[in-house]
């Protein structure tokens with residue numbers, strides 16, 4: 427029994443760790459255009475430079491959505507709307523027609539996704 431409890435505790439801790447994002451790192455990642463390049467389509471408060479307008483401004487997005495909802499929207503927006511013009515940043519399925527080194531790889535790592543979500547959560 428104790429062993430099961432210890433194992434469950436470990437699993438929970440590991441899960442929580444993967445969710446822990448750093449807003450400063452997230453902002454830095456958003457500013458690096460070669461990485462996520464969200465500014466190609468979104469104006470993002472606190473992230474400088476010219477921004478595209480294909481997507482809505484992300485001002486106030488942290489007030490409209492909680493962290494789980496933000497995560498879902500960045501990880502795989504097609505789950506919310508299959509016709510969405512935004513790429514999935516954390517999805518492995520459906521990536522067969524890519525160069526071998528990218529097969530099964532996500533655009534953002536789990537940590538980067540958590541960092542981006544942490545920054546978006548500050549935009550209230």
Ligand code: HEC
Pocket residue numbers: 462463464465466467468480481482484487490496499500507510511512513515542546
């Ligand atoms: C190719 C253009 C494009 C790129 C690149 C892009 N998005 Fe989007 N995004 C969109 C569009 C279009 C929508 C609107 C979807 C809808 O409402 O159906 C959207 C919606 C969103 C929303 C929901 C906003 C709301 O108010 O409903 C969030 C959050 C978001 N994007 C975050 C991001 C982040 C973070 C990145 C980078 C990791 C990113 N997007 C990259 C086009 C893009």
